[in-house]
Amino acid sequence: MLDVQSLVKSYDKNTIFHHLSFKVWPGEIIGLVGENGAGKSTLLRILATIDKPDSGNIKLFDFPYETNRKEVRKSIGYVPQDIAIWEELSVRENMIFFEKLSHKSKSETQLRELCLEMNLDKWQEQAKTLSGGMKRKLNLAITLIHDPDILLLDEPTVGIDLKSKIEIGSYLLKQAKEHNKMIIYTSHDMDEINELCDRVMCIGKDLFYENILVKSGKEIISI
Amino acid sequence: MMDILFTRLLLWRKKAISMLFWLLLPAIGTSLFITTVTTIKEDSRVPIGIVIGDESELATQLIDSIEASKLVRVSKYSEEEGLYNLEKHEIDSIFVIHDGFEQAILSGKRNNLISSYRTELSFAYSPVKELIVSLVQEESGRAKATQFILNMKEEYNGKESWTWDEITDKSKEIQIDENLLNTSFSYSNTNEPVESPSLLSWDTWGVWAIFSLLSALFLMDWAIREKSLAVTTRFSFIKTTQFSYYLNNILCYLLLFLLFDLINVVVFTIFLNEPLSIHFIFVLLTFRIMLCSLTYCLAQCFSKTGVFYGFSIIITLILVVISGTFIPILPHNDLIDFLNPLQAFINGNITILWNIIGISILAMVLFRKETTNA
Ligand SMILES: Nc1ncnc2c1ncn2[C@@H]1O[C@H](COP(=O)(O)OP(=O)(O)O)[C@@H](O)[C@H]1O
Numbered sequence A: 001m002l003d004v005q006s007l008v009k010s011y012d013k014n015t016i017f018h019h020l021s022f023k024v025w026p027g028e029i030i031g032l033v034g035e036n037g038a039g040k041s042t043l044l045r046i047l048a049t050i051d052k053p054d055s056g057n058i059k060l061f062d063f064p065y066e067t068n069r070k071e072v073r074k075s076i077g078y079v080p081q082d083i084a085i086w087e088e089l090s091v092r093e094n095m096i097f098f099e100k101l102s103h104k105s106k107s108e109t110q111l112r113e114l115c116l117e118m119n120l121d122k123w124q125e126q127a128k129t130l131s132g133g134m135k136r137k138l139n140l141a142i143t144l145i146h147d148p149d150i151l152l153l154d155e156p157t158v159g160i161d162l163k164s165k166i167e168i169g170s171y172l173l174k175q176a177k178e179h180n181k182m183i184i185y186t187s188h189d190m191d192e193i194n195e196l197c198d199r200v201m202c203i204g205k206d207l208f209y210e211n212i213l214v215k216s217g218k219e220i221i222s223i
Numbered sequence B: 001m002m003d004i005l006f007t008r009l010l011l012w013r014k015k016a017i018s019m020l021f022w023l024l025l026p027a028i029g030t031s032l033f034i035t036t037v038t039t040i041k042e043d044s045r046v047p048i049g050i051v052i053g054d055e056s057e058l059a060t061q062l063i064d065s066i067e068a069s070k071l072v073r074v075s076k077y078s079e080e081e082g083l084y085n086l087e088k089h090e091i092d093s094i095f096v097i098h099d100g101f102e103q104a105i106l107s108g109k110r111n112n113l114i115s116s117y118r119t120e121l122s123f124a125y126s127p128v129k130e131l132i133v134s135l136v137q138e139e140s141g142r143a144k145a146t147q148f149i150l151n152m153k154e155e156y157n158g159k160e161s162w163t164w165d166e167i168t169d170k171s172k173e174i175q176i177d178e179n180l181l182n183t184s185f186s187y188s189n190t191n192e193p194v195e196s197p198s199l200l201s202w203d204t205w206g207v208w209a210i211f212s213l214l215s216a217l218f219l220m221d222w223a224i225r226e227k228s229l230a231v232t233t234r235f236s237f238i239k240t241t242q243f244s245y246y247l248n249n250i251l252c253y254l255l256l257f258l259l260f261d262l263i264n265v266v267v268f269t270i271f272l273n274e275p276l277s278i279h280f281i282f283v284l285l286t287f288r289i290m291l292c293s294l295t296y297c298l299a300q301c302f303s304k305t306g307v308f309y310g311f312s313i314i315i316t317l318i319l320v321v322i323s324g325t326f327i328p329i330l331p332h333n334d335l336i337d338f339l340n341p342l343q344a345f346i347n348g349n350i351t352i353l354w355n356i357i358g359i360s361i362l363a364m365v366l367f368r369k370e371t372t373n374a
């Protein structure tokens, strides 16, 4: 379980979170929505341990972030907003590269299966020649090499074709429901959010997203 | 380490050609430079003719020392042949060693040992004459000293017995040690001194050091390119610390460089007849470690590779000038030598100071990377 308590974060005078608290249970998919600049990426980076809050406590399976950063990181799968792959390497080489550096070792067959599960079948192709959808899939696949318990995905489906979007979506759903993972992800696609998420968190002062979600009857995490 | 080496190999494979170019640059660049310079030096020697009228030991020795001088290129002729070539300006001047040369020297005569021919176009006549006169003086002086010692020994009936050769050798040894006769000559029409020391063994490695610096700088560009990539966020979630990740990557580069340095050593030892010793291996090793740490730290100061490449070229040129390995432009200056990271290596010493500096900065850079990205 992820337990966030009283999180405060501001850049200079620009307060982004003011005592934000929420909990996420295994098997849940949480959607994060809000206009650009609302602070979605900032929240994900804090949850991924690569940014620090001004104050507040975060615990993952009862391990506090403050004192157990190294342990916590082993359970985190973070997909940054910018595609984080080696453009000049092939899909295969990208997977092998990060497997070598990963906490868990996997065979090449296992790595390949991981890619195939989300329909990433271009094993030998160079990453830079992949389509946008394929790149996003590879970006996600690399994050899953070490079997993280919590997935933090920053716009994993932005700017890609509908088919890839649906494939990634159903893959995430399977990860949550069959493998009991916690997933927090951001998206601007409200249909996708409605389809996949158990609960939604609206970040920012604009009530635009909240109003849409109220209409659709989604459970909203009040902050 | 093995895992990181493996990941590094994956990346190296993608730019193998350009990497190979930069890795081979020091060996190829140095070899080309040395052979070119040697050819030019050979061409710029003054062609002279020598007519041998005396077959004695001393005359032969004199000719050997003339030939060994970097100023002239010697051809041996009969007197007519020589004069014919002189008239055609094939040679600058002719020197005739007369019969009885040894005899005359041993008996202390100094006149008419050698005569010379020249034309109005013999521009290099005076320095060549000066060279030969000084060689004759050197030789006659030595011969007389030897004779004197032998006579003295006979007089006092000393117990130790030296042969003529032993005494001559000893006196030559002293001369080399003391460098007494290492004079430089000037052509009458230029002010440039004609270098008398040859391409010493350190010149090869000195030139190599410059090429190595340039190649190390250009090969370290990965430190800039990879720093701005989104993949670096992933390094927060790998099994090693970032400190160890980057340190191991630098070690991978060090290993690669050392592999090619080994090839260099073999090439230079075999083809350029460079002497090799255990001490030199340490000199090379410390030099390479210093290059790796300093170039990496330097690369960390840049965010654009283009700017870094430009800076690398400027740095290299500055060090060319202050090291004086290609051309000795600047006068020798202790402070500059002290500040020049290549100097220890060029002088054939183990690089200590700049390794302490380089490794300390490297540790700081890596530690800062670890904490800011944590
Ligand atoms: N490193 C930073 N320094 C200063 N301000 C920042 C920094 N990172 C983000 N911000 C500001 O924080 C706000 C939230 O940014 P972000 O989390 O990227 O928003 P979102 O992902 O929702 O579009 C923005 O106003 C942005 O300008």
Ligand SMILES: [Mg+2]
Pocket (backbone or CB within 6 Å): A040, A041, A042, A081, A154
């Ligand atoms: Mg964002």
